[in-house]
Amino acid sequence: xxxxxxxxxxxxxxxxxxxxxxWAPPTYFNTPAQAPRAQAxxxxxxxxxxxxxxxxxxxxxxxxxxxxxxxxxxxxxQKQLLESQRMHEVFTRQVNAARRKRELQVLNERKATxxxxxxxxxxxxxxxxxxxxxGVEAVGVDQVLQExxxxxxxxxxxxxxxxxxxxxxxxxxxKPYVPNVRDYDPTGTPAGTS
Numbered sequence: 001x002x003x004x005x006x007x008x009x010x011x012x013x014x015x016x017x018x019x020x021x022x023w024a025p026p027t028y029f030n031t032p033a034q035a036p037r038a039q040a041x042x043x044x045x046x047x048x049x050x051x052x053x054x055x056x057x058x059x060x061x062x063x064x065x066x067x068x069x070x071x072x073x074x075x076x077x078q079k080q081l082l083e084s085q086r087m088h089e090v091f092t093r094q095v096n097a098a099r100r101k102r103e104l105q106v107l108n109e110r111k112a113t114x115x116x117x118x119x120x121x122x123x124x125x126x127x128x129x130x131x132x133x134x135g136v137e138a139v140g141v142d143q144v145l146q147e148x149x150x151x152x153x154x155x156x157x158x159x160x161x162x163x164x165x166x167x168x169x170x171x172x173x174x175k176p177y178v179p180n181v182r183d184y185d186p187t188g189t190p191a192g193t194s
Contacts, residue, residue, distance in 0.1 A: 112185065119184040147174065 128138045151172035156163050168178050 115186075116181055116184045120179070120181070123179075123184075147172070151175075 131138050151169050151174070152166055153169055154164055154166050156165070168175050172178075
C-alpha cells in the first residue's frame with residue numbers, strides 16, 4: 001500500500017512543476033509575461049573608450065578653467081568694488097567741501113552786506129543830522145520809496161552769491177549823489193579813485 005501512494009504523488013508533483021514553469025500571471029495588455037533575460041555585458045570597443053576618455057578629460061579641463069576664471073573674476077570684482085567705494089568717498093568729501101565753501105561764501109557775503117548797510121545807514125543818519133542842524137527838513141521815507149520804484153533796476157548776476165544786482169538808472173536826478181557801495185568795504189579801495 002505504501003508503494004502505490006508514492007507512485008500517485010510523484011506524477012502530481014511533476015505536473016505542478018510544469019504548470020509553474022509555463023504559467024504566468026496575466027498582464028494589462030493580455031500578453032504573456034516574459035521571464036527576464038540575463039543581459040550580457042556589452043563589449044566596449046577601444047575607440048569608444050578613447051572617445052569617452054577624451055570627453056571626460058575635456059569636461060574636467062573646462063570645469064577647472066571655469067573655476068579659475070570665476071575666482072579671478074571674483075577677485076577683480078572685489079578690487080573694483082573697493083576702488084568704487086574709495087572713489088565714492090573721495091567724491092563725497094569733495095562735494096561736502098564744495099558745499100561748506102559755498103555756505104561760508106554765503107555767510108561772508110551776508111555779513112559784508114549787513115556791515116555795508118549799517119555803514120550806509122550811519123552815513124545817512126549823519127547827513128540827516130547835518131540837515132537838521134541847518135534847519136532843512138530831510139526827505140521822507142514815502143518819497144524815497146517812490147524814487148526807488150522809479151529809478152532803481154535789478155537783474156540777476158553771477159558775480160555774487162545772492163544772484164541779484166541793483167543799480168540806479170542814469171537819468172535819475174539823484175544819480176550823481178548815489179555813493180558806490182564798495183566805498184563802504186573795509187579792504188576795498190574807493191571806486192572813484194580806481
